Amino acid sequence: MSVGAQRGLASSGQKHIAEILHPLSAADESLSPGPDVTVTAGGDKEAGLSNGTPVDTPSPASASSLFNRLQLDDDIESDPRDYYDSTETRDLFVTVDDPKKHVSTMETYITYRVSTKTTRIEFDLPEYCVRRRYQDFDWLRIKLEDSQPTHLIPPLPEKFVMKGVVDRFSEEFVGTRMKALDKFLKRVADHPVLSFNPHLNAFLSAKDLNKRQGLALLTKVGESVKHVTGGYKLRARPPEFCAMGEYLDTFSQKLGTIDRIAQRILKEQSEHLTELRDYGAVYSNWTGSEGELQRPLEGVASSVSTCCGAMDELCENMGQDFLPVLREYMLYIESMKNVLKKRDQSQAEYEGRLEAALLRKQEDRTPMPPEVERCQDKVECFNADLKADWERWQSNKRQDFKQLLGGMADKNINYYEKCQAAWESLINVLQDKQTEDQTSETD
Amino acid sequence: MMADSGSPEEQVAVIGNTDITPTESENNIINTMVEKGTSVLKKLEINVAEAEKRTGKNTVNMQETYTVYLVETRPSETVPSVSPPPTPDTLWRRYSEFELLRTYLLVTYPYIIIPPLPEKRAEFVWHKLSADNLDPDFVERRRVGLENFLLRVMSHPVLCKDKIVFLFLTEEKRWRDAVLETGFQDKADSRLKSLSAMFRVKSPDKRFTALKQYSDELNTAISQLLRVRARVADRLYGVYKVHGNYGRVFSEWSAIEKEMGDGLQSAGHHMDTYAASIDDILEEEEHYADQLKEYLFYTEAVRSVCRKHELIQYELEVAAQDLASKKQQREELATGMVRVFSLKGMTSKLFGQESQEQRESRLAALEQSIQEGEQALKEKNAECQEFVQTAWEDIERFKEQKDRDLREALISYAIMQISMCKKGIQVWSNAKECFNKM
Numbered sequence: 101m102s103v104g105a106q107r108g109l110a111s112s113g114q115k116h117i118a119e120i121l122h123p124l125s126a127a128d129e130s131l132s133p134g135p136d137v138t139v140t141a142g143g144d145k146e147a148g149l150s151n152g153t154p155v156d157t158p159s160p161a162s163a164s165s166l167f168n169r170l171q172l173d174d175d176i177e178s179d180p181r182d183y184y185d186s187t188e189t190r191d192l193f194v195t196v197d198d199p200k201k202h203v204s205t206m207e208t209y210i211t212y213r214v215s216t217k218t219t220r221i222e223f224d225l226p227e228y229c230v231r232r233r234y235q236d237f238d239w240l241r242i243k244l245e246d247s248q249p250t251h252l253i254p255p256l257p258e259k260f261v262m263k264g265v266v267d268r269f270s271e272e273f274v275g276t277r278m279k280a281l282d283k284f285l286k287r288v289a290d291h292p293v294l295s296f297n298p299h300l301n302a303f304l305s306a307k308d309l310n311k312r313q314g315l316a317l318l319t320k321v322g323e324s325v326k327h328v329t330g331g332y333k334l335r336a337r338p339p340e341f342c343a344m345g346e347y348l349d350t351f352s353q354k355l356g357t358i359d360r361i362a363q364r365i366l367k368e369q370s371e372h373l374t375e376l377r378d379y380g381a382v383y384s385n386w387t388g389s390e391g392e393l394q395r396p397l398e399g400v401a402s403s404v405s406t407c408c409g410a411m412d413e414l415c416e417n418m419g420q421d422f423l424p425v426l427r428e429y430m431l432y433i434e435s436m437k438n439v440l441k442k443r444d445q446s447q448a449e450y451e452g453r454l455e456a457a458l459l460r461k462q463e464d465r466t467p468m469p470p471e472v473e474r475c476q477d478k479v480e481c482f483n484a485d486l487k488a489d490w491e492r493w494q495s496n497k498r499q500d501f502k503q504l505l506g507g508m509a510d511k512n513i514n515y516y517e518k519c520q521a522a523w524e525s526l527i528n529v530l531q532d533k534q535t536e537d538q539t540s541e542t543d
Numbered sequence: 544m545m546a547d548s549g550s551p552e553e554q555v556a557v558i559g560n561t562d563i564t565p566t567e568s569e570n571n572i573i574n575t576m577v578e579k580g581t582s583v584l585k586k587l588e589i590n591v592a593e594a595e596k597r598t599g600k601n602t603v604n605m606q607e608t609y610t611v612y613l614v615e616t617r618p619s620e621t622v623p624s625v626s627p628p629p630t631p632d633t634l635w636r637r638y639s640e641f642e643l644l645r646t647y648l649l650v651t652y653p654y655i656i657i658p659p660l661p662e663k664r665a666e667f668v669w670h671k672l673s674a675d676n677l678d679p680d681f682v683e684r685r686r687v688g689l690e691n692f693l694l695r696v697m698s699h700p701v702l703c704k705d706k707i708v709f710l711f712l713t714e715e716k717r718w719r720d721a722v723l724e725t726g727f728q729d730k731a732d733s734r735l736k737s738l739s740a741m742f743r744v745k746s747p748d749k750r751f752t753a754l755k756q757y758s759d760e761l762n763t764a765i766s767q768l769l770r771v772r773a774r775v776a777d778r779l780y781g782v783y784k785v786h787g788n789y790g791r792v793f794s795e796w797s798a799i800e801k802e803m804g805d806g807l808q809s810a811g812h813h814m815d816t817y818a819a820s821i822d823d824i825l826e827e828e829e830h831y832a833d834q835l836k837e838y839l840f841y842t843e844a845v846r847s848v849c850r851k852h853e854l855i856q857y858e859l860e861v862a863a864q865d866l867a868s869k870k871q872q873r874e875e876l877a878t879g880m881v882r883v884f885s886l887k888g889m890t891s892k893l894f895g896q897e898s899q900e901q902r903e904s905r906l907a908a909l910e911q912s913i914q915e916g917e918q919a920l921k922e923k924n925a926e927c928q929e930f931v932q933t934a935w936e937d938i939e940r941f942k943e944q945k946d947r948d949l950r951e952a953l954i955s956y957a958i959m960q961i962s963m964c965k966k967g968i969q970v971w972s973n974a975k976e977c978f979n980k981m
Contacts, residue, residue: 382768513968516968530957
């Protein structure tokens with residue numbers, strides 16, 4: 101029964117893809133071992149989707165991307181840092197910046213500038229510059245997820261913001277979202293397979309993105325149904341995928357705790373800042389009734405105010421750089437779990453079909469139907485892609501957290517250094533005054 | 544800890560008490576010192592060495608627990624000493640005895656800004672600090688405060704010569720009787736009296752009015768500062784302690800990581816260190832708060848001098864007014880001129896003129912009373928002038944002391960802040976090294 105459900109859903113997915121004339125529908129029928137081939141096939145028929153620069157490059161991309169992937173795997177085993185640090189092997193650079201607000205009678209929204217520099221032959225020009233809004237990024241992600249089901253798609257920042265709680269057009273919100281979108285696009289562009297996806301090409305280069313409105317929602321619904329039906333017990337899930345699942349569970353739990361701690365620290369720090377501002381003001385007020393002590397008190401007030409500035413900076417950094425990265429990783433974990441689930445489903449489908457085929461074989465000795473083999477291929481392809489993506493993700497994560505936590509330490513050091521400098525300069529002022537007094541006394 | 548050290552210290556105290564001869568000889572020393580007018584502090588080293596918890600019966604026979612403080616005095620080494628090195632003279636004093644001493648000083652030296660005692664109950668505390676009077680940290684801070692009080696008294700040019708002060712340091716039992724014998728309690732001005740004086744003084748001394756205003760301002764400034772500082776300390780405590788959670792989470796997280804594991808684990812330790820470091824930082828900062836508190840309480844001492852001045856000024860004005868009215872009476876009597884609306888005029892009109900003899904004797908009595916009044920006014924005037932002069936001397940001394948002390952307090956506060964920053968930089972640099980290794 102579960103097998104039937106699986107099949108039905110799979111076909112619904114295919115139908116959706118077919119609707120937008122996506123070549124993957126064909127590719128799905130004749131699943132070949134490598135997903136790269138799928139992508140290339142997509143590239144051939146891209147004209148139908150994009151009204152921007154049509155991409156009609158032949159297959160070399162597939163071979164090179166496959167090579168890239170293998171090379172990457174090797175790289176990861178030797179020293180993954182080299183890969184991420186060097187830009188030489190990369191040939192696609194994207195940046196998201198310059199948010200702009202658009203106000204029309206219908207709606208108000210923000211667009212971001214997406215700039216591309218590339219040497220890839222799939223692109224007509226070496227440079228592109230387009231404006232995209234959040235919806236467009238969302239479209240791209242859905243397309244990637246649909247056309248590259250075996251791959252881990254990086255997460256987008258949360259779509260739904262509670263109205264009233266967060267101002268969607270505030271500089272802070274837009275800035276944070278922009279950074280997250282930039283990160284998303286960079287992760288896609290750095291991916292050996294995803295970066296060759298024709299939808300990405302269209303997203304980066306097309307003047308007007310011809311995406312069919314309303315489809316996005318439909319896909320989401322289809323997907324969530326798929327997840328509910330994923331209850332089939334696998335006969336033998338490979339241990340490495342079990343380990344991945346366990347790792348993700350623990351990691352997301354720890355990340356959740358870190359997020360809570362960081363938020364609490366931010367809260368304590370902002371409250372500390374409020375009190376500190378009052379504290380400085382008290383010293384300033386005091387100066388009014390003093391003669392000799394006026395300068396020392398003013399000095400303390402100004403040191404406290406310098407500390408306030410440093411603390412303000414620390415808080416800002418925490419809120420705008422630290423917390424969003426944690427959020428992104430929590431979403432990333434969700435994406436990863438999603439892919440793991442899909443892999444399980446594909447294995448389940450294969451096992452179901454195999455079981456059914458074996459049963460029939462015993463009864464009427466018919467040969468193994470070809471779709472069973474196709475399913476097996478799909479599972480194997482899934483496993484390979486997932487393992488590769490996992491390695492990439494792990495290595496990315498290590499790099500990102502090293503940077504994030506190191507950054508946190510740096511910001512704190514910076515904060516203390518600023519405060520220290522402020523107090524040291526105060527001491528100089530106070531002690532100069534004292535020696536002055538002493539010398540005048542001896543005179 | 545304090546309870547353990549109790550018994551041997553008790554013995555020391557007992558020896559100090561029963562051994563009368565050295566005390567008597569020291570009594571002689573103080574007499575000569577008073578004559579010479581030198582500062583006692585130059586000849587004696589004073590410290591409040593330790594505190595101890597005791598239980599006993601109070602005056603209404605109720606069981607109570609209280610703290611006693613060990614006061615040690617010993618001749619300073621700069622004095623050409625007698626051949627055997629002097630042993631410290633030690634005795635135990637309760638906080639209430641310090642209070643009694645201070646009240647005595649307050650009454651006896653109305654023109655002096657008497658150094659304040661440390662707070663009776665912990666005020667302006669941030670949440671972690673206990674407000675319990677028997678809390679060891681509180682007792683320790685009070686011990687320092689009491690020692691500081693004694694040092695302030697002994698370094699004061701006038702107070703250090705007081706005999707009662709000396710007895711306080713040397714006579715554990717006899718001191719109490721001695722202080723009561725001075726009858727200072729009778730001289731104590733009731734608050735009510737001074738309060739009424741405050742409202743009735745006609746021509747207040749501008750300098751004292753300004754001083755009073757200043758002490759009010761200082762009081763407001765310091766109490767506000769202390770209140771906000773307590774809140775700042777609260778928040779800072781929170782910031783540090785929440786970081787401690789990273790320690791646990793990093794260590795748990797490290798368990799599922801391969802390459803990152805070691806770095807995370809040790810970074811977690813540094814976060815623990817960071818969280819723990821705030822305890823010492825705030826403990827140290829409490830010293831700064833105590834320094835400020837001393838001056839907060841000093842403002843009350845300054846106001847007390849102002850009040851005493853008002854009282855004297857009021858008495859002077861009353862004497863002057865009294866004299867003036869008597870003089871007016873004499874004038875009326877002598878000239879026979881009667882003011883139109885005076886009651887006396889009315890009575891004389893109604894009941895007829897009084898006889899010449901009567902007038903003569905009344906005039907003589909008035910004359911006598913006027914002379915007395917003039918004498919009294921002269922005395923009051925002299926008293927007032929002397930008060931203003933001596934008080935102002937002490938006020939000037941106090942102002943200098945205050946400026947110096949507070950400046951030093953601010954410097955030491957800044958040094959504290961720097962050391963906190965250095966600690967912070969150290970911990971975060973260590974943590975950064977660990978993160979880099981990930």
